[in-house]
Amino acid sequence: MSNSNRRLAFVATLAAAALAVTGCSSGGGKQAEQQNAAANAGTAGTAKIRIAMITHETPGDTFWDIVRKGAQAAAAKDNVDLVYSNDPAGPNQANLVQNAVDQKVDGIAMTLAHPDAMTGVIGKAKAAGIPVVGFNAGIDNWAQEGLLEYFGSDETIAGQAFGDRLNQVGAKHALCVIHEQGQVALEARCAGLKQAFKGQTELLYVNGQDATATQSTIQAKLQQDKGIDFVATLGAPVALLAVQSVTGAGSSAKVATFDTNKALVQAIKDGTVQWAVDQQPYLQGYLAVDSLWLYKFNGNTVGGGKATLTGPAFITKDNIDSVSQFANAGTR
Numbered sequence: 001m002s003n004s005n006r007r008l009a010f011v012a013t014l015a016a017a018a019l020a021v022t023g024c025s026s027g028g029g030k031q032a033e034q035q036n037a038a039a040n041a042g043t044a045g046t047a048k049i050r051i052a053m054i055t056h057e058t059p060g061d062t063f064w065d066i067v068r069k070g071a072q073a074a075a076a077k078d079n080v081d082l083v084y085s086n087d088p089a090g091p092n093q094a095n096l097v098q099n100a101v102d103q104k105v106d107g108i109a110m111t112l113a114h115p116d117a118m119t120g121v122i123g124k125a126k127a128a129g130i131p132v133v134g135f136n137a138g139i140d141n142w143a144q145e146g147l148l149e150y151f152g153s154d155e156t157i158a159g160q161a162f163g164d165r166l167n168q169v170g171a172k173h174a175l176c177v178i179h180e181q182g183q184v185a186l187e188a189r190c191a192g193l194k195q196a197f198k199g200q201t202e203l204l205y206v207n208g209q210d211a212t213a214t215q216s217t218i219q220a221k222l223q224q225d226k227g228i229d230f231v232a233t234l235g236a237p238v239a240l241l242a243v244q245s246v247t248g249a250g251s252s253a254k255v256a257t258f259d260t261n262k263a264l265v266q267a268i269k270d271g272t273v274q275w276a277v278d279q280q281p282y283l284q285g286y287l288a289v290d291s292l293w294l295y296k297f298n299g300n301t302v303g304g305g306k307a308t309l310t311g312p313a314f315i316t317k318d319n320i321d322s323v324s325q326f327a328n329a330g331t332r
Contacts (some may be wrong), residue, residue: 159192
């Protein structure tokens, strides 16, 4: 079993143990049966707590719908009042964290897409005695920022895996499309790809908040350079736009991506997108909330001081059927 799998198994064991403790602390008879039934259904009998989840989500990015479903599932199980907010700009996200500190929440789960903007406000949360965990972005920064735990994919490793796969399929010239300049996780993906890929790698920055501009920018690049044979995108919505760009440019380039959504899964089935690197966003949202509950009620920390990895894994035509049922439910 890999280190990441061992950590995930550890989390599941802790959660089950905590639920068992909850059930065993109750009285006997019918009440105990009812409470055990509740435990089996995945609900905690612990007091309600309030957790703030604050991300760098760009409005309309379907990736975050999956993260939120995972967070909401953990919140429902753990009797948590989950308050979600987001802003793609680092200073604005920091203000949202400050709001959570001012409201004296019981825990904060946050992304570190722009870590420099977060240092001060994280210090304020710690000074207020509020535990903070990181997820999704900031794997190279969470420990030095003093966060309790981290859940996510190692984006450099994910990028390298992408580059290796490009080598395997014989690609020669890759265009790596970054839809949010300066976002550390996205930059790390393309950097990892470039490290591993033996062909030529070009970066293209687009405005991920403007779908029309994103599609036209990719299309213009493909029209300008017919030697590009692979477009690597860093999110499912951008991948689907890139497919249209390829068609519009009359290019023969293929498209592959990081991350999924329901439409992307269908694109893999159709063959218009070659593969997706999955970081399991549902798991990131779920573990971020569940870990704060475990810390609050059982003093647990997860990962032994290391990040708990939720990816990467490849989704291709070969395994898409096993993923599609969950994608249709909005959880993959």
